[in-house]
Amino acid sequence: MSGPSVLFDVPGPKARRTSLISSIVAGLLILAGLGWIALTLAAPRQSGGITLPGFFDPTRWNIFADPQVWSFIVFQGVVGTLSAALTASVFALILGVVLSLLRSSETAWIRVPIAVVLEFVRGMPVLLMMLFILLVLNTGAFWAVVAALSLYNGALIGEALRAGLASLPRGQREAGLSLGMRPLQSKMLVEFPQAFRQMLPIIVAQLVVLLKDTSLGFIVGYTELLRVDMNNLGSFYGNRYLFSLFVITLALYLTMNLSLSWFARWLSKRTASKSSGKRLDPTDPGQAMLEAAAAARQSAAP
């Protein structure tokens, strides 16, 4: 359904005017709501007989004038988050490739147990995996976060790659085999590069999820951005800066995630124009996975 123009007649001058007026009214209402929130936050507040300054008062933000605070946030927090995310995404990619090959193996003895394990991993919360690795394997917080994220996202990336492999036309494999390649050779040299390229937007979108999930390290005690800002700086400078610290944390997370999401979208547009395949929506990996799996099943059916 592209655009509502199919559903009803082209609006005349009267309908256009109504829609313009309601657009302005709704816009004003939204702005008024946001303004009300801002005013409430900015107003000085009473607490136990003491008047505290509003949340936009300079005394609540002055710590950010200190370059040391910023270097702490960047070198402890952002670097902590990014190093966990980078390490985990490398392992997740490797694991994804291996799992997709094992999962689409010809031998049932390999295929079936891997399928069960994948199902098990996908049905469990990442947080529980982190706790499990932390308590049982006693690895320390960093490796618990990295291992759980790699395992979970590796399972999802593996499933995406398998769907990509399955949705390729069968002729690709047959052509590879008819040239005298062994099955594994044809898989690695002919099929895999195509599947990887087709699934690249989903994989990058899954990496956005991975980056977001590093913040779960806050709960299992890994020092990443959230813990650095809310716990370390929050208790060092006291409660009065809690709100300001939260706003800064949110802004940093949004910057990282939005830029990666936009990269995924750009990538999907680029690959779509080159390959004739259906474009998968990269913003929601779960959604795109369903479509990919459905496409795979469709092409598997004769």
Next chain:
Amino acid sequence: MDAVIENLPTYWRGFSMTLLLLGVSGISALVIGTIIAAMRISPVASLRAFATVYTELVRNTPLTLVLLFCAIILPYLGSRLEYQVAAMIGLSVYTSPFVAEALRSGINGVPVGQAEAARSVGLGFGQTVGMIVLPQAFRMTIPPLINVFIALTKNTSVAGGFFVFELFAAGRELANANGDAVIAILLGVATLYLVITVPLGVIAGQLERKWVVQR
């Protein structure tokens, strides 16, 4: 194994809280998500812009941050909510853009030809939407919606890190109390999560398979 059986009441307390979180935030996310999806396709430009910005911002915020806001910053700003209610609000807000996207993709998935055909045989706007588009869109949104709920089930575990006693928190407490049976206790927690997520996944896969063939 004994540790698991002895502590079944604690498990049950956590499990019922997880189910409660799942039910309440699932329903309210469905409501908010439907409103956002309606705003997203409405002819009013400012509502459309608001819904787009909302979706983009909430989807790129980590859930931990949303729940931290509800559990720590909101009381600091002067709210008197209980932690469970705060967690429910956080989970609903976080899940709503995903619901909205699932609904929108379902409506977008109906081929334009369907609406064109309906219009060309003389059906009006209400008839086209009500009799042709929505019935087809509905069944295309069910598998993605189930997927959203599976994700929500797993996400309720994050609330356990913010003072809500649900399955994850129960598991953590039991693991701390029974240091000799950590593996059994955590596997018990995992089983209870799988009891919710695996059947939902099977249903989603089956519906997807059934309905994709019919098109």
